[in-house]
Amino acid sequence: MNYAILLSGGTGTRTGADIPKQYVRTDGHMMVTYALSVLVNSPRIDKAVITADEAWRDEIIKDAEALGLDTSKIAGFASPGDTRQLSILSAIEFICGNCEDSKGLTGTEAGSGADVDTVLVHDAARPFITQELISACYDALPGYNGVMPVLPMKDTVYLSEDGKAISGLLDRSTVFAGQAPELFRLKPYYEAIMRLMPDEILKINGASEPAVMGGMKIAMIPGDEKNVKVTSAVDLEKYKNVGR
Secondary structure (H helix, E strand, O other): OEEEEEEOOOOOHHHOOOOOHHHOEEOOEEHHHHHHHHHHOOOOOOEEEEEOOHHHHHHHHHHHHHOOOOHHHEEEEEOOOOOHHHHHHHHHHHHHHHOOOOOOOOOOOOOOOOOOOEEEEEEOOOOOOOHHHHHHHHHHOOOOOEEEEEEEOOOOEEEOOOOOOOOEEEOHHHOEEEOOOEEEEHHHHHHHHHOOOOOHHHHOOOOHHHHHHOOOOEEEEEOOOOOOOOOOHHHHHHHHHHOO
């Protein structure tokens, strides 16, 4: 079973909007709905789980229906955690315990079969995800425990040990910026997360960090420069001006 987790529990305070950024409407629909539409319309994804505050859940379903989405592919909602990674864990625990058609966690080893459970993690604040990028993630999975889209670094990259002065120069050909969605084999990913509980998990920023720390073999594929994350007020204005 191929699951998708759509993270929509953030407060989006850096955008300066009066509501969380993922619920801002453009061309009549919320940002989260545009990201959700790509996930539920993907033939590679069987079910989607959304992490969202209860106050927004009915609105998400109504907006999805208004956009003509197949809401039967939405398995349900999970409660957001105090951090992004804890929200991911909340959604995985929902998948393990609440999806009626879940076969449980299978496929510990990379390349162990096409029928293993997988989880694709994406952010509601990345509304420009494409079907091509989702397919590329699944196509690259055989032989690996996970897949992460990345972008090469265009600028010169420096190291600073104190945050005030340059300590050294990094080889930018070996440094990459990670994107979402990130795809994982579910069982080893869950086990990697649980090894970091309860304290180390609070230090995690990116979804692939627990996987890398846990020794999972993660493939890199070319990311999409258009697949930007709406983070700041400037980003939000650009998003509004692009339209859908």
